[in-house]
Amino acid sequence: MTSIHPGQRVAVLADAQNLYHSAQSLHSRNIDYSKLLSKAVQNRELTRAIAYVIRADSPEEESFFEALADIGFETKIKDIKTFQDGSKKADWDVGMSLDAVTLADHVDTVVLCTGDGDFSRLVSHLRHEGVRVEVMAFESSTAEELRDVADTFIDLGDRIETFLL
Structure with a gap:
């Protein structure tokens, strides 16, 4: 796969729910999305940055969504679903995957911010299509198979003072 170079077109897809839960459970802190985006782009050409978020009706979430937009992320919002048994579910796996496949023809690199x-x-599919894939997440909460298949893995836990608020 190609290495990093200045003219490279990059899409950054951030699984906010996954990042939030990892940062909270490991460090009781929140992600600094501005620094996350900056590191993901690394002086390359940003084509698109999307943060996939869940609306759970918590008081501070609208200001969080606005902050993401101010940083440069397009936010895709999904409402949390509550089932009859009281269980709750909300994830963006299919949406993120569809966006990544759609963007593959328009970028050189996809940076997935998820574990x-x-x-x-x-x-594996994106790499087969000739797209470089970088993963940014906390190593201790990232699936080994995801780390192994990516071109590059950046452990947010190695630089918590940079990536956490």
Whole structure:
């Protein structure tokens, strides 16, 4: 796969739910999305940055969504679903995958900001299509198969003072 170079077109897809839960469970802190985006782009040409978020009706979430937009992320919002048994579910796996496949013809690199192993098949597909795939997440909460299949893995845990608020 290609290495990093200044003219490279990059799409950044951030699984906000996955990043939030990892940062909270490991460090009791929140992600600095501005620094995350800056590191993901690394002086390349940003084609698109999308943050996939869940609306759970918490008081501070609208200001969080606005902050993401101010940083440069397009936000895709999904409402949390509550089932009759009281269980809740909301994830963006299919939406992120579809966006990544759609963007593959328009970028050289896709940066996935997630540790979810469900994306390992997507990464294999993108690489087969000639797209460089970088993964940014916390190593200790990232599926080994996702780390193994990516061209590059950046451990946010190696630089918590940079990537966490």
